[in-house]
Amino acid sequence: MTNQITTIIEESIAVKQAILADPLLSHTISEVIKVVTQALSSGKKVLFCGNGGSAADAQHLAAEFSGRFYKDRRALPAEALHCNTSYLTAVANDYSFDVIYSRIVEGIGNGGDILIGLSTSGNSANIVKAFETARKKEMITIGLTGTTGGVMKAYSDYLLNVPSTNTPRIQEAHIMIGHIICQVVEENIFP
Template identity: 45%
Template sequence: MATVSSGSPIAVEIAGTIASLQTAFTPEYCSAIDRAAEALTEVLRHGGKVLIMGNGGSAADAQHIAAELVGRYKVKRKALAAIALTTDSSILTAWSNDYNYDTVFSRQVEALARPGDIVWGISTSGNSRNVVAAFESARAIGATTLGMLGRDGGRLLPLSDVAMVVPLAATDQIQAAHLLTYHALCSHLDTEFQ
């Protein structure tokens, strides 16, 4: 089996990401994950649903999370109500073409969110305009907003009822922390709903 030689660009990249993750998971960040776990458990236990969104890699994360919740993460358990707002190509393209991309998620939140649901936005910058608009719509409806953010939390921080802010600057490292975070949350939910 081939191995990555130390000092190679790949090894340097991996070591840099691991080092950044060790600094990212501060007591404050871990406490925010605990609050998110409590909020998700409460909403799902009372028949609510989770609407998840993001752009680019964060869109892929939204789909990944929804798949883990509706399907399963590690253990067999009941299905949990989760929808990735990034997956319906007809809604995404029709609304963006006829109106604008900044409201492509808020329109879906208006249609699907109810008080007692969670609207989960993922943004490495914390400033994604379409996620900001969706959080504004969610708050008007009475849904809980859950931000999985990066850097300083950006414009989404004050709009998040629960905010998990990865205190890093590099997008790829924030995304790596987000992956670990939502896998931990999925593991928690597996246990709660097994």
């Protein structure tokens, strides 16, 4: 069992090393930090969406902005779109699970707001539809995916595609990248 544990940790480290060695991905993270800082400084909001473990990660990152990260400061407008279970179950039941995020983006998203979608495959239909709606509303779309970017690649203004096809390793990297963004945005807005 010790060998299996060591292998899993080494796989996680290898994905993070691959991210570290990718100057394009680092540049994109830097660009995302700039646009999120600008949006939040201009009174815009950041909306997050994901499914399963990625929904948990989306909620975690939204809380870092709306709660706090390192600093005791004012709340930043950020929300994970799946947290209203009455809305979620009604729309999934009455329409389709594929439109749970696009309908709420249509309702509360505004031009200049940011929509961050987390999908390890990049092919989650409900996130793709939300990105389509966000584009129509002139929102900024940021995709966190695995290696290929999947379908979301075509709908992402900024694509943070983790160089892996292993779902748990991708999710671990999404949280790391999300924490980098939260930390630097917080430092930018609250020096």
